[in-house]
Amino acid sequence: MEPHGKHLIAGEWIGTDTQFLSDPVQGAASSFSVGTVALVDQAVTAAEDAFWSFGYSSQDDRARFLNAIADEIEARADDITAIGSSETGLPEGRLQGERGRTVGQLRLFASHILDGAYLDRQHDRALPDRTPLPRPDIQLTKRPVGPVAVFGASNFPLAFSTAGGDTASAFAAGCPVVVRGHSSHPGTGEIIAEAVHAAVKSCELHPGVFSLIQGGDFDVGQALVQHPLIKAVGFTGSFRGGRALFDLCAQRSEPIPFLGELGSINPMFLMPAAVAARGPEIAKGWAASLTMGAGQFCTNPGVVVLIDGPEVDSFEATVIDALKDHGSQTMLTKDIASAYAKGRSIVAGVDGVRELLAAKESDDRSVTPSVFATTGENWLSNDALTEEVFGPLGIVVRVKNMTQLQEVALGLEGQLTCTVLCDVEDSAETKALLPILERKAGRLLANGFPTGVEVCDAMMHGGPYPASTTFGATSVGTMAIQRWLRLVSYQNLQDFIA
Template structure:
């Protein structure tokens, strides 16, 4: 497959400027829609390739983390330009490897390029540095104060595990990579084996941008491996300073625990599991139950239900509007075609988890079209009572795929009790009208303790990538709810504070110099501004 700029898929690992052949076997991509393998062969590496990539990243760190804000922003713009140039080729290859529509994937590529441009703007503005100046007070009594100046600096080399469900925006060129590079951290990506061609295309774009920007080759590398060995080698490497992971709770926590057992523990920022519960209060239910029921199902079917923000559980009190909501949701499910899921393994897991719902007492009240071939996920609508949901924790667990659970509650008190039973979530949604205000005020503190994002009279999908975005939540949604993995705030995962005390102006980083030559936002003696 030839790409814009004479790039051809070779299947090799990308370590700095080098293309590295297989040292630990090979694989081919699987087209999940046809069950056929797709050329070419893709290389697997091992601990030696990990060591080479991480050492290059560490070699690159001092120079890359000290690039000017303008240079680093220009590099991020180059990455965005490169992605836009190969958008159609990338979408076509990714469609072969995922079964997702090429038009949808082209849109995902365009949005990802926009994320890189937004982070370029963040870097130029410099506010992420959180610069602060406390000027010297030599005449202060009883003791004088020395000059103190603080800014955030990059952590060091970052390892990113590419996600399987969003093969562009959460993969090699996703927000994790964009925010780490924006912070000044070199990146080593462990490509997801479900879409190796798409990963190589993205990796080649970043590799080319590194060269065009004149940066150290170790700013970016891409490795791939079979089994757990390569992932463990990445987490264990003593030069790695942070890890990101998007996937299952089991996989995320295995990496997290391993990182804490290192002689020098490091942060692992995981995004793992969420059912994103939707609460419909009585007045809203009576006023627009059918609209809410149909709308939720429509959004739950996005990406064949393979989205971390899928609104998977809808809860409402059995009263006026409930039957209409239920009927509308069931009617919407019946419209849903069976569609190819991302991998055979994901399809098998979906089948098992749907069976788990039934074993837990859920009643199947609506189905989509029957699958026409292996690997297609059938849309399913289940119903349980509030008592069942409280009694059976498995009913509150994620079913990754096109399944929705409707929960019929007996009254407001049970709604609050059920809300308290949920573990940490990436999002929670509240549908309420003016007459629901008292109940909403009681529910909000419960939800605030369990999620990083609360949606009002809308749905959890889509999520905007913005300065105010939060994609995080208490465990098990993430391993650290203080940080977001989506939005401009994602850069905060990869920086730490350093204070420069009593320094001569010429030795200070530019954002901290007396004249503030970059005009970055900062605090000076507690007063905010660009002074």
């Protein structure tokens, strides 16, 4: 399919005079209209109009809408895979799996809201005869916040973008959505927008329920998050971009929630008995996880911490052997590949850091793995090592003992995940470490690797800042719907509300 390159604004495909070109890995570039501040206002105003019906729609109607979007995406499956692979370089199997996840979470949210339990309703009935004062009838529920803005992610063109988790959960809550599409995959965003548009029409919803704005400079994003009718923002992306938008939300005359996921190094702590028993196996698993998807996952395990000893030499040798012949991998954008090269250079330039595996020469969009090693003392004294490098870069941190391992854990900033590799003989050390790690991360794992986030009721995908900007919220799983709701109590209104 050849993209038409227009914005979807409240049911209308609208072009603008200024264009930008996509930068596909393969195939011809396509032209897309550049977003404007005027289009932002048009989309958000329509979203506010839509809220008066969509925000008060039934759970059955919203579930029908979510399932309709899933159906429309599946109906375009082959075209979505083709254009997504062309734009991003992701293999067909990865995109097919991501499409399945996208459709699956839409259907999961649809089923989750049907019984209304997600609203956490409470009812304290009136006690007119209570002394010394009677009690009024009070009912508590949750209501959607209003129109929300969602920024598409570069690394997940389906699951975290146009109709990804933020959009789907906002729809489930009853919030119209204005999406700022990511310029790295505008054609993929467009075809998914067509699927949402078709679902809006088939469900006979107000067209302002959904809009997609492509491209545009920072002023477009600024206009979106600071529009007085936008009541919350969802974002997955870089720390720098997310922090800039977070600050804009806070500077509004009416500050609003900025629900941002900003990144993580996802450290793994290897306990002594586990390393002694299966160090090479763990090393091979880490190498595979580190390079999965060219390391372009927010849960990529970039750091391994373990107590120094002969087993660590074997661990490092196994990692090098697993990665030394690893071929180059295509990054999602040239900018991401450039940022990886810059981050790699920064790590290599830190005193006390050894380069175990150097990256090979590649083109301006491809990379190969890099692995470094350092000591616990050096790690604790160099903040540059704790910065996320988005891509297949790993750091082995050799600590002196369990006390220093805990010091490394205590010094961490907020993380999406922390992982412990342990055996039964490590129980005491693991139990002592967990209270530290649970203050640092939103998800703790044992004997696995953090790449791969299950979409389910119990998932927490978020964490203390700077992993995310709202430590108590998850962007994955059914609890993601809660981000777009607010509590409302109704007093003595039992005759007027359902």
